[in-house]
Amino acid sequence: MSSVKGKEKEKDVEVVITTRGDTESLTTYSSSSGERAWLHSADGRTKCLHPPIETHWELPSSGAKKPSSSSSSFKSLFTFPLTKLRRTKSMQTVLEGPRDPKDAQIVESFRRMLFLEGLLPTKHNDYHTLLRFLRMRDFDMLKSKDVFLNYLKWHEEFGVDMLLKEFKYPEYTEVKKCYPHGYHGVDRHGRPVYIERLGMVDLNKLVQVTTFERFIKYHVSEQEKTLRIRYPACSMAAKRHIASTTSILDVNGVGMSNFSKPARYLFMEIQKIDSSYYPETLHKLFIINAGSGFKMLWKAVKTFLDVRTVAKVQVLGSNYLSVLLEAIDISNLPSFLGGKCTCSDYGGCLMSDRGPWKNPDIVKMIEVISLREETDSKNDSNNGDVASEDSPSMPKKGDMGNQNDFGFNLAPLAESACAGSDSKYKLALQKINGLEAALGDTKNKIETLEEALEDAKMALKEFAQHIIQPKL
Secondary structure: OOEEEOOOOOOOOOEEHHHHOHHHHHHOOOOOOOOEEEEEEEOOEEEOOOOOOOHHOOOOOOOOOOOOOHHHHHHHHOOHHHHHOOHHHHHHHHHHHOOOOOHHHHHHHHHHHHHOOOOOOOOOOOOHHHHHHHHHHOOOOOHHHHHHHHHHHHHHOOOOHHHHHOOOOOOOOHHHHEEEEEEEEEEOOEEEEEEEHHHHOHHHHHHHHHHHHHHHHHHHHHHHHHHHHHHHHHHHOOOOOOOOEEEEEEEEOOHHHHHOOOHHHHHHHHHHHHHHHOOOOOOEEEEOOOOOOHHHHHHHHHOOOHHHHHEEEEEEOOHHHHHHHHHOOHHHHHHHOOOOOOOOOHHHHHHHOOOOOOOOHHHHHHHHHHHHHHHHHHHHHHOOOOOOOOOOOOOOOOOHHHEOOOOOOOHHHHHHHHHHHHHHHHHHHHHHHHHHHHHHHHHHHHHHHHHHHHHHHHHHHHHHHHHHHOOO
């Protein structure tokens, strides 16, 4: 049952979806731009179904020419040579896109809260990372703080940064043969497409060529590659911000026998990592070739999944092609799914890792940008500052003539912000204003306490005189 309420003058539409035992309405629902949907499951779980994470980050299309497919079109986006490449204004628009004012405000409040509590890390504090964890907990800052801190703890304990530098997976080709999966092309919006052929997984052979521990490490490394390379590459190719994935899960032949105890363990571990540490990265999941056996299995599996994730899943039978073609061009679909691609030069579509992230010009740009930003972050960290893509280092005490009441030199920041030369200085000013407000409130409280102490001293002095006078 669904109900829609809204006024003509209001842009936001409240959509309430209620399910009683039957969750098919969740799988067929898709939220349009700007809408918020509240999902109520049969077991009482309630979650907000947010618009697609890229909703507010698309480039204006009016008057814009259709981008060229040549590699020169990627280079024309930027104004600096590769040796001096940072995020130019046009590049920042492509990689980040315009931000929803409401989202930007709460992200800034979330960052300020973490900073004031001494919990803001020098890494993983960019706008999009914080937004994903805020959306994960429906913008509840206290709950978002808990899951964000859990993510930081896991990231360090799992050794993700070292994993990316040191982890090698020579069994990659053999693993693909007994567990067919991989990225292949993009959907019509420009998001990467991920495909798994679950019905063809041979778990007995998988454990002969790798271990569960190494496979999970490989999975994490692929997730990090998607965040750090695939999404930025897709953003450059589509010329709009890309931050989520369209997935296809082929379950032809899957039944209860496919989910032995080891298989359930592997599934649950991967699901835990994806849902807890990589939230809001799934745009849509198409489950295809679902027979009666899998549908029974799905009813059990989805009870372990977040209700918002379930809402992004569409279960289809064997007549799935028309639905897939609405989301993905036929040239980006492998032939075994009814598309026209074979990737014969790479040993098959799931071995090719085909996509914009394979374009050498784009990859070079991403590598240089990442290197420059990492260097800047290390320099700021060595100076004792909190550095981030959106949070510049806090100003230090400098020329007393340009300082405010709290010792910050604001003149250079104010001049840059007024000139509009760099938006990061405006964010710095906002943070400083927030600190000033908090410090000002504390200062007022201290002054009030000092006045109360003075009054207490005067009262004690008068009381002492009152005691002494009769003796005299």
